[in-house]
Amino acid sequence: MSVSVLAQTLKGSEIIKIGNEINELKRQGQQIANLTIGDFDPHIYPIPAELQQGIIEAYQDHQTNYPPADGLLDLRKQVATFLAEQHNIEVTPTEVLIASGSRPLIYSTFLALVDPGDKVIYPSPSWNNNHYAHITGAQEIQINTSPENNFLPKAADIAPHVKGATLLCLCSPQNPTGTMFEKTDLEEICDLVIAENASRQSGEKPLYIMYDQIYAMLTFGKKHYDPVTLRPELKDYIIYIDGISKCLAATGVRVGWGFGPEKVIAQMKSIVGHMGAWAPKAEQVATAKYLQQPDALHQYLDTFSGRVQESLSTLYNGFKQLKEEGFDVDAIEPMGAIYLTVKAAYIGKTTPEGQLLQTSADINFYLIKAAKVALVPFSAFGTGEDVTWFRASVGTSTLEDIQNMIPRIREALSALK
Secondary structure, eight states: OOOOOOHHOOOOOOOHHHHHHHHHHHHHHOEEOOOOSSSTTTTOOOOOOOHHHHHHHHHHTTSSSSOOOOOOHHHHHHHHHHHHHHHOOOOOGGGGGESHHHHHHHHHHHHHHHHTTOOEEEEOOOSSHHHHHHHHTTTEEEEEOOOOGTTTTOOOHHGOEEEEEEEEEEEEOOOTTTTOOHHHHHHHHHHHHHHHTTTTOOOOOOOOEEETTTTTTTSSOOOOOOHHOOOOGGGGGGEEESSSSSTTTTTOOOOOEEOOOOOOOHHHHHHHHTTTOOOOHHHHHHHHHHHOOOOHHHHHHHHHHHEEEHHHHHHHHHHHHHHEEEEEEEEEOOOBBEEEEEEETTOOOOOSSOOBSSSSSHHHHHHHHHHHHEEGGGGGGGTTTTOOOEEEOOTOOOOHHHHHHHEEEEEEETTTO
């Protein structure tokens, strides 16, 4: 059957593909530590009890019809209050859009701003920007990043590409790396965008920034910075992506919010409406109620982030110990989110069965087989297959799981020739 060119050329999620393969192996009885999907095992990390009870009560109150296309007004008001109190970002409810998580917000940002052929700039590795650029027919400008700068772009990397660009995609804390922008680095990027927009003619489309801060409440001793707080004059050119999915372990609750210039948010509202990508009404009611309980919120965040940090630090220390033992591995200290960036530079090595490891995917599937540990190669986030850095996501593993996997990784790497 003939299908569209888009359907023929669009790649599925490599992360979901790896995760499905892991789930199949687990169904076969294999015990594998799954560090692939950026999700949470709710038995390990349940959502806040108050939020759960609020959802139950909202369904019992028959809050099951369509919500408003831009989200319940009460929730948009509470989001505005939350942003002011937690991030010192001032917005009005009309500058807030509620959707079913961050994905439709990111997609609608692309659709609202990007015409076919427009330049979209994003770092490599990064999450899903390559797919959304492909869907919208954008001219993709990938900024290769390095471990020396924690896999985050600098203004000097972006500067050669801003002329005529429409959208710059940034994320902090970053998925897949778990790293965060330093204040000076983000300020320099903001100044670059300000200067570029000042150079454009009347009627010319400006350069916008999409700033994904979905992990902003999940940081470890590092201060989160955002563009408008650093440079208020950028307010008309920033679309933020945020929500409860990650900071409240509520990926399946599907309540996200975007905020930014009212004229852009209004267009995104129409797009989300045509997609039908509204957050369920009962969950919106419950989230609005929960955001009015700051003590419960911060108590949850303190416990939750502490547990996530302990798991990330345990994995980080394990890889650093392996490095000290002479293994060709490394890791970047966790700063935020639920991810650790790890290195396993074993391309060119041969397995005990005689298989030559030629790509990062080969290394990953060797570790799955030999160490019962599943990672995600950075090639799933837009890099080449020769890049031997990986994302490790700790949301579906217990601390004991993570402690036990280091000896297995040591044994598996020792067996390579």
